[in-house]
Amino acid sequence: MDIPYTVSARKDTGLYNGKLGLWLFLASEVMLFGGLFSALVLIRVGNAVWPPAGTPELNVALATFNTAVLITSSVTAILSWASLAKKDLGGFKKYMGITIVCGFIFLMAKSFEYYGKLSHGVVPSTNVFMGVYYTMTFLHVLHVIGGLAVMIYLWGPGSKMWHTNPGRFSNRIECTGLYWHFVDLVWIFLFPVLYLL
Amino acid sequence: MSDHAHHEESFLRKYVFSIDHKVIGIQYGITSLIFLFLGFSLMLVMRYQLAYPGEGIIPPDVYNSFGAMHGTIMIFLGVVPLAVGAFGNYLVPLQVGAIDMAFPRLNMMSYWVYFVGGVVMLLGFFAPGGAASSGWTSYPPLSVVTTTGQTIWLIGMIFLITSSLLGSVNIIVTIVQLRAEGLTYMRMPFFVWAQLITSFLLLLAFPPLEAAGVLQLMDRVAGTSFFMPSGLVVSGEVLPVAGGGSPLLWQHLFWFLAHPEVYVLILPAMGIIGEVIANNTRKPLWGYKSLVFASFFLGFMSFIVWAHHMFMTGMGTAISSFFQTTTMIISIPSVIILTALMLSLWGGSIRFNTPMLFALAFLPMFGIGGLTGLPLGLATSDIVLHDTYYVIAHFHYVVAPGTIFALFAGIYYWYPKITGRAMSETLGKIHFFGSFICMNGIFFPMLIQGLHGMNRRMYDGGATYQFNAPVLYLNEVITIFAVGLAVFQLVFIINFFLSLKAGEKAEPNHWQATTIEWTETTSPPLGHGNFAKVPTVHRGPYEYSVPGSDVDFIPQAQA
Amino acid sequence: MSEHSVEEVNKHIKKYIGVFIALLVLTAITVAAGLLHTTLQMSVAVGIIIGLSIAIVKGTLVAGYFMHLFDEKPLIFWILAFMAFFFFVLLLLPIITQSDSLSTM
Known part of the structure; x- marks a missing residue:
């Protein structure tokens, strides 16, 4: 006996298991970042000057570039899923490949940004703003790394499943895409909150 | 998953890294029972210290760390994994007619992440300066400036929270997606409802604490100051941190989880009690729908009451009135649930077996726990009672003779399904009556001490304060009962292991129950896939003593 | 995944590209607003x-x-409705509590 609804949707919910599970996971992720944003708001209100005096300028140009990179990776992620919907494994490989490359570009830009700060002696303990900056962006980076690991697997050895169970494979890609868009979504909020306001 | 069930599995796959929900449930059960025993042992040492402070068997800092670890172990490593991990894992798929959890590998992972979290927590005892000692609540700034044990505590918590999240996703998806044909939401056993709502609480309330844990870890390891105010003076010196943080922030994030956590502790217990009471009164539960809706409302409200733990932090009157009001509102669904369970007894032909005795004791014990909470929910009376033994008595009445009795009821009730043998009724009754008397002997005197104003954290049991003098003798009384409680738990342990080999052979449907985990499975051990044929459900969960029927129960799966 | 025809998928792809462009434009506006905000x-x-x-x-x-x-x-x-509600509770109640404090009266 196999576990039902891994490929097709259950009639009364209209969902397959993975999708429901992933949305539940994302709901908990929203609450995780909710806790962090709540902390940010409370600390911000508690400090008369924000960012506190002496906070170094953040690299807005680099962060804008990274925003564009993540948005691009999001759209290629969904195009890779659309390719599977058209039964086009080559297209999937191409777009998923671009997504992965974009993920790495994001990480490189981010490390460059961190390096620029750290080499000038700006560390998390510098002041409470830098603490918020490092903690929130680094948690986001961890999410990017997690997503990349899954996508590399699905792009490489994981894609063999396309030949044995194509329905389930495109479900996996859809779920991975949902997660990746969420990572993008978090960045869309982090970017103005940390860099611009 | 298509390759299982047909060929022999290796020992590791079958018993250690198993993906079968029943094995994982048993793993959760055994691990959490060991942790419960450990948490209880810490408390015995502390109780001895409180009764005979002159002997000083442990130094004050060890006393503090035992206190913190007792709370942590009991809640996060004992009761929740037993109630949700063990009972949820083992029974939810069986009760909804699923062949396994929706994500078996994730299920295995959530157990092992929990296991690692537990081991990390225990490693804290070997850290320089001992285990975490800032209470299970870990309030900063104390928790930020204290010894290394706290760092380990935080890492352990992050593992435990992750495990809970994985587990709760799994339980929700299993209930929603894998329900057998015909098992509509309103035909689900109350236990399944309780697990569903509990999982939602874990899913949405735990992540903010994970965030807070990460922030506190940053404060401790990277020297940030999320929870550190400017100009904080410790031991006469200004701390060299940047400052600008807020200690109250931790309390908000912590209690955002920790209040719903109370309902995580109590809801599965109520679910178990519902099953046991319906079965042993041979009557349907009174007001099944009100039970379900009340639980739902309870879960919802539990997210907006948390600051009643923070009345003493200088909250303004307007906002305390708000939290006081929501707190009074949340007592309504609890009363509905308790009343419905109580009314279910009316006119039943009650079978007084061990699980039923525990279930019957749960009702008044949880009642005392709930009612003693009301004065704590009102800001005015909380000012007097805050941080006294009254608080300890209150929440222990909810969790110890409340939840833990319910978990015992569950263990006695489902033991025959899991092992194929029933536990000894004689030993079970000794265990029950002994525990019942000792529990009250422990916690009732604490109410008296608390009303005298005895502070809950005193290493010497409060002897330094003159006003404690009239109630000081109770310390010894409580400790004697605590030792008594330990002795009666030995009876349980003996019964548990003895019955594995020598217990009375159990029928597949040992208690003549209606739900499908009893009627549609063989007895035991259950193989992969649980059911010979996945059942179809035709009726509600509690069709006992149906008028006009010639049998006294109609199984859910009977057409 | 439900079965989509190729034309249907292509229509969706057009939509995705449109959203992509909109996102880039909005990012530019955010940055511009951020810079103007200081000037x-x-x-x-x-x-x-x-x-x-x-x-x-x-x-x-x-x-x-x-x-x-x-x-x-x-x-x-x-699920998301409950999440959103609790999210705003988490965001707002601490700050409301903080602003109604005995020490600021």
């Missing part, structure tokens, strides 16, 4: 409102189109 001496509150409003629009586009939330099943909506 024009806008009040902090106005800056926050502009920045967050754009972020919310962008977030809605990503969630609605890329994550298919606009035609998702009701069950997902219910």
